[in-house]
Amino acid sequence: MASSTPQPPPVDEKSQPAHQPSQPFELNLQHGHKDLVQAITFNTYGDRCATGSVDGKIRVFNRHKDGTWRICDTWTAHGGEVLELQWLPATVYPNVLASLGTEGWFRLWAEDPSATPGRRFCAGRTSSGRPIFDTRSSSSRGGSSSSGSSSSNSTYRSFSMTHNDETKHTHLALLTTEGRLTVWETEQPEALNEYTSMDEFLVIPQRPQRGQETAFKVVFDPNPEPCYAALRAGVPTDALGLAVAAMDVVRIYRSRDVVAASYGLDTPKKEFYLAAEVTGHRGLVRDIAWAPGNIRGYDMIATACQDGYARVFRLDTPLDSSSSGGAAAATTTTTNGHGSWAASTLITPEKSLQQHRAAVASLGSASPSTKDDNDDGGSGSSTAHPHPHHHTHHHHHTHHQHHPSSLSASLASKAASGSSSSGAGGGADSRLRTIQPGQPGTVAHTAREISRLDNSRTPVWRVGFDDDGQILGTTGDDGKLLCYRQTPDGSWAKSSEMMMMKTRMAAP
Structure with missing residues (x-):
């Protein structure tokens, strides 16, 4: 009986060398998870992929020179579903992966390259790996929980990490279901096992009601330093930027230098102030992305909203001394x-x-x-x-x-x-940060909507920029990946559309 699978057409060996792969990059792999994949992330170079499932397992894949993806390791990372994953910068931490579970645990996983495949991220004898650092908001773990977190029963729902190449310190932002944002900094340069609290405040005026649907997302400014227009306006070169999506409002925070009392001594530190607030969403903001490549002189932030639109906002720092306290x-x-x-x-x-x-x-x-x-x-x-x-x-x-x-x-x-x-x-x-023009060390920011992208009126769940900030991708309930590019007038227009189709093989 003949096979029903169609035979591929013959290929001339002279026209296609054997050492050259026909498709250098193809992410068509069987992830192997027994449940729904909730999170996925790539490293800086795009040759490592990590997936997180609802069953709490993480699987890491490596792309080889022939273009194929092969599994590197799999382990049980959380007791619940994996909400978010992030590779740390490959130039500093090429083998460190951060994860957040629905039970509220944030964990850092370090790979042991000398271990055998399948056991590289697992330091214990069981399939459950042993992280190099973990913490949650409801209890102290590893000396990392803040003094105010023990009184709160809310769990972490979003995180973001960034690394300062000059100071060699890593910053961690954790956002809870009550809208409490905590920012941590490593105590020692390039040491990820000890953190100290930088700042802690609320991003919403009041906590959500019991049973109310919530949406929280936090992301750091991915650029090494603020754009040149912000530097001219008075933003320090080492200032941190945070974009927070809390329910249906997006808030932008910047850091400033202040003085705090510690053991009777006044020491300088950083705290965050509310730089801009973006309203107008007619639903929950599910995701937020900060565009890299701020050499353009301004920042861009994209949001994915439940109302069926992906919005792009432009963040400027006007040179107005009256609104920035003389900065x-x-x-x-x-x-x-x-x-x-x-x-x-x-x-x-x-x-x-x-x-x-x-x-x-x-x-x-x-x-x-x-x-x-x-x-x-x-x-x-x-x-x-x-x-x-x-x-x-x-x-x-x-x-x-x-x-x-x-x-x-x-x-x-x-x-x-x-x-x-x-x-x-x-x-x-723990108080709510509000916009206070004229305060010392603050710089006025303005945010305006430049594009509203329709997603067939279906909820948008994910939004993200490429490494250069030139391409914007969105996904939603329609199952399509929509890519947008910026036009010469500054607005964004759809450039391509991709979708996945499930086909059923015909019976022989």
Whole structure:
């Protein structure tokens, strides 16, 4: 009996060399999961793929030179479904994978290349691997849970990680089902087993009601540093950016330098402020993506909404000193009154440390009555008074005035302004961050919608940019992958459409 499978046409050996694969990249593999695949992620180079299933298992695949994908390891990572996966930067941590489960556990998995395939991520004797770091919000684990997390029974629902190439520190953001966002930083450079809390605050005014459908997503700015327009406006070069989708609202946060009390000493640290708020979604925001490649001078953020639209927003930093508390004037105004593109006007971490020392010295020479007056006057109007007396003879005093005053204000008005939300007390950290124009160290941001992409009026679940920020991909209930490109006028238009079709083989 003849086979029913059609024979492929003959191929001339001269026209196609044997060493050249016909399809160099093909992700047509049998993932092997016994349940629905919930999460999937690729590494920086695109040659490693990790999949997470509803049954709590993670499978890692490697792409070989012949273009085929072969399984590297599989293990039980969580007691519930795997919600999110992320490979850490391959240039720093080529073998580290982060995962988050529906039970609330966040875990880091490190590969042992010397182990046999199938046992590389499993450090124990069973199929359940042993992570190098894990934590959850309801209990302390490995010295990583914050003091305020033990009183909350909410679980983590989203996470994001980023690495600073200059400081060699890794930052971790964890978002709970109650809308509480916690940002961690590694205590030692390139050490992933110990973290310290940077900031903790709420992203929604009140927690969702019991039984209410929720949607939370957090993502770091993937760019090494802010765009040049933001640097001109006064954003420090080492500032962190966070985009948070909480229910039907998207909020953008930036970090600023403040001073906090630790063991009786005032030490500089970073805290996040609300830079922009995006409204207008008529449903839950399921996913959010921050576009890489901000050399264009502005940032782009895409959202996937339950109302059937994928939206693209443009994030700008206007050069308006009245709306940014003097930040724009401090970094762009020179002696001739024109804007400056010089690198000396940028606020680097070294410059911030020097300004902090000068602020502490000037505060130490101030009288107690001056400190009391600053406390009563508030941080908005009293921050510019102490420091300019020492720099009125300098031509660039407007550049040195802004950040020392912000640090001095944090020292002088802890109970009234910056330090009340920077970590002195547990209750202050949990308050909702609101937009406060004119606060020291903040820079005004504006967000506007540039494209609204229809997905056949079906809910959109996933959205993401490519590594250059030139292609936007969305997926939804229609089972299609839609790709968009940016047009010369700045809007986005559909460029391609892909879909998966299940075919049934005919019976012989």
